[in-house]
Amino acid sequence: MSIKSNIEYIQELKTAAAEKSGRSGSDVLLVAVTKLHGADEINEAIDAGITDIGENKVQEIMDKYEKVKPVRWHLIGHLQTNKVKYIIDKVSMIHSVDSLKLAREIDKRAAQHNLTMDILVQVNSAEEESKFGITTEETDQLILDIANQCPNIRIRGLMCIAPYEEDPNDARAYFSEVKQIYDKYAGSQEGRIDFQYLSMGMTNDFEVAIEEGSNLIRVGTAIFGYRDYRSEEK
Numbered sequence: 001m002s003i004k005s006n007i008e009y010i011q012e013l014k015t016a017a018a019e020k021s022g023r024s025g026s027d028v029l030l031v032a033v034t035k036l037h038g039a040d041e042i043n044e045a046i047d048a049g050i051t052d053i054g055e056n057k058v059q060e061i062m063d064k065y066e067k068v069k070p071v072r073w074h075l076i077g078h079l080q081t082n083k084v085k086y087i088i089d090k091v092s093m094i095h096s097v098d099s100l101k102l103a104r105e106i107d108k109r110a111a112q113h114n115l116t117m118d119i120l121v122q123v124n125s126a127e128e129e130s131k132f133g134i135t136t137e138e139t140d141q142l143i144l145d146i147a148n149q150c151p152n153i154r155i156r157g158l159m160c161i162a163p164y165e166e167d168p169n170d171a172r173a174y175f176s177e178v179k180q181i182y183d184k185y186a187g188s189q190e191g192r193i194d195f196q197y198l199s200m201g202m203t204n205d206f207e208v209a210i211e212e213g214s215n216l217i218r219v220g221t222a223i224f225g226y227r228d229y230r231s232e233e234k
């Protein structure tokens with residue numbers, strides 16, 4: 001299967017899942033997750049219609065940035081404060097904000113570049129220890145703190161990584177919990193709180209995530225095939 005036909009197939013499944021929840025396929029943004037894949041493959045995906053790509057490491061964005069055709073970059077993985085400066089003028093949204101400390105650093109660097117950075121607050125609704133993100137209980141407070149203290153940040157929504165489940169239906173509760181928080185803010189545009197994105201769903205569970213209200217899915221394996229982690233040098 002080519003990258004192009006994989007993308008077409010995912011678009012079909014995406015549309016079917018969106019229609020199941022009373023929306024259309026175009027209401028759900030497909031972000032192609034390109035970690036551990038090279039510029040050639042990424043450009044192939046862009047040629048096939050991909051407008052947004054996701055990377056989980058700062059270093060990979062740095063390495064590929066010049067080699068990839070114009071596209072919107074999303075940082076979807078854990079971000080260390082000391083690395084914000086490298087990507088602040090390269091990415092269009094940071095999905096993984098889970099502390100005020102990180103938000104303040106993003107705010108500071110954004111101000112230096114005279115820009116407003118779009119961010120999502122990462123919620124770990126399953127409270128898995130291995131994952132980053134805050135608990136659902138902490139979410140309102142962090143949103144409020146960022147809105148009050150970070151003038152160069154626009155809070156665009158929430159992001160969630162559900163635990164891997166053999167049967168993705170078992171992840172529904174985690175998605176719906178985050179959707180409930182999202183709905184409290186969606187539509188009410190209050191200064192720097194301007195919700196538009198609910199980033200949930202990966203290769204294994206994106207259809208279920210869409211059915212539960214996701215409007216942004218992050219899909220890697222189903223587009224590019226399995227990643228070869230052995231080739232990872234760092």
Ligand SMILES: *Cc1c(COP(=O)(O)O)cnc(C)c1O
Pocket residue numbers: 033035056076077161202203204218219220221222
């Ligand atoms: C790798 C990754 C994805 C994509 O995972 P696949 O299972 O390959 O689709 C999505 N979100 C995040 C945060 C990731 O790190």
